[in-house]
Structures are given as C-alpha cells and as structure tokens.
Amino acid sequence: MKILIVDDFSTMRRIIKNLLRDLGFNNTSEADDGKTALPMLKAGDFQFLITDWNMPGMQGIDLLKAVRADDKLKTLPVMLVTAEQKREQIVAAAEAGVNGYIVKPFTAATLKEKIDKIFARIEGGA
C-alpha cells in the first residue's frame, strides 16, 4: 500500500515512517505541507494519507477538504495526526470526512490500532 505522510516537521515524518515500516508498510512518501501534498496525491496512486493539521501553507483540514472535493481522491482514506484537540476541530474533521484522528503525542500501539480500524472498516464495506 502506497502511503503519503504530510507534516511540516521532518522529525515527525521520520517517526511515522519508521512506525509504518515496523507495521510492514515500506512504500511511503513524504510531503512537508498540504500545498505540496495535494499535487502529489493527484499525480500518484496513493492508497492512504496521513497528515498533520497545523502547517503553514495549507492546513491539514483544508487538505482533507480538497481531497474529499476531488473526484479521483474523494474515497482516499485520510488520517489526521495532530496536536490540535479542540472539540470544534475534531467535529470539523469528522464532518469533513476524516477516517481517523490521532492526537500527539501518540504511541505506536495507537497508530497501529487506528490504521487497522480504518482498513478493517474499508474491507468490511462500512
């Protein structure tokens, strides 16, 4: 499965990349902003998007909305991994069609659990 990791901090991208590798996902790419991520998503054939919220160019919530608005990308599973945890933000993300929401700092176990949940749901046709 081809996964795109988006976060403006390279440390976090590296952590997520390593965790995904431990879970058996070796085919990962990186972007440092929603702005650079969107063309990559449109051009590539990614099956999963993991993104931060707080980014200078295009925020994660806006990237999510852009993905859901694009014909080719609208069914792409998206997970937010972010320090943002206000009620309104979580609700907004859910309403915008996010598939998973992880708050930082997070554990490897949480990441695995949420990913499993997303893809179990997809396989189950939910």
Next chain:
Amino acid sequence: MTVETVINDNVLATAERLIVEMRSGNEDQAAKALDELVRAREVSLFQEIGKLTREFHDALASFRVDSRVADLAEKDIPDARERLNHVITMTQNAADRTMSAVEHSLPLVEDIANVAVNLRAQWQRFQKREMNAQEFRELAKSIDVFLGTTETKSADLKSKLNDVLMAQDFQDLTGQIIKRVITLVEDVEANLVNLIKLSSQKVVPANTHYDAIKAEGPVVPGVKTDGAVSGQDAVDDLLLSLGF
C-alpha cells in the same frame, strides 16, 4: 457655504471696517473692530483645539476598544512564559527517556557480546578437537541457552530503540510551541509600534473575529485552550458519540 467661509467673510468685513474707522480717526470704533478681529482669531483657535481634543479622545477610545495591548500584558505574555517553560519540560523528559533507554540497552549488548566471545573461544577449542564429549555436551547446552537469551535480549533492545525513536516526538511539538511564541513576540512588536504612533496618528481598531477551528498548537499545562479535549481516549469518545 461652509462655516469657515462665513467666518472668513466676517473677518474680512471686520478688517475692512477697521481700516475705514482708523482712516476716519474713529478710535472707539477702530478699537471695537480690532476686538472683534481678535475674538474671531480666538474662536478659530478654540475650534482647532476642540477638533484636536476630539481626535485625541477618539484615538484613546478606539485604543481602549482594541484591547489587544491589555490582552498581551495580562494573558498572552504569561501564556508565552508557560509555553516556553513547557518546552523546557518536554525537552528534559525526552532527554531522560532517551538516556534511560540507552542505559538499559548498553548492558544488554555487552552481555550478548561477552557470552558470544566466550562461546566462540569454546567453539574454536571444539574445532581444534581439544574438547571431550562431556565438555561438548555442556557447550551445546550453553549455546542453546545463549540462543534463547539472545532472542529475548534482542526483543528488549528493539523495544528500547523504539523508545528512543518515540522520545524524539518532542521536537515537533516544541517546534510548534516556539513558533507560536515567535508570532506573539511579533504581535508585541507591532503593538509597541502602534503605541509609539498613537501620539501622531489615530489608531485603527483591530478587526478580530473568532475562528473556532483555527490551529492552536499543542495543549500546554497552565495555558487554557477553550474546548480542548484531554487525550486520545477523549478524542475517540467524541468521535464515537458523533457516530464515527
């Protein structure tokens, strides 16, 4: 016809009258005309002062309405202090976590190395046929034990290395916090510049509008974030309650 042109016309008329009376030698009338001119000057002077006072009052009022400066002093700067203290705490914790993991791991590696060295020496004795059957049986047993403990220790090591990796998660969060403090400092700077300008120019009130989903950065103890939930479990519960 503006008030000013009316006033100017009156002044001109009075000035002309002054000249006429003086030329005619009518001292009383001339003095009266001069008085009127002086009074007209005073009136326009008072009007100017009135206008300035009004402008100054308005500027002060709008400065009070833009309570940004009060917010900065009472809330944002103390918040910034909390945020930066939190950065110190986080980096300290990360360093501790990392060092603990390393301290736990080094003896593990040393153990494995030491036993391996020992076993290798014995294995070489075996290869040189310097070993009897009993010794070989003991060697076989040792190797078996070694393989078992190496498996266990490797798993332990892997776990510790993962701890080290995860301990780096502070950098992203502290980076975000620091960026916010930088923004605050820039805000303070702008407001100070405004304060300086206040004496010569009317301050334009800020147009603040509440954005509920604006990015706020990581939650910091001691800094109130309205509407923040507490941790992954709370996030999961909220999403569950919304039917997701």
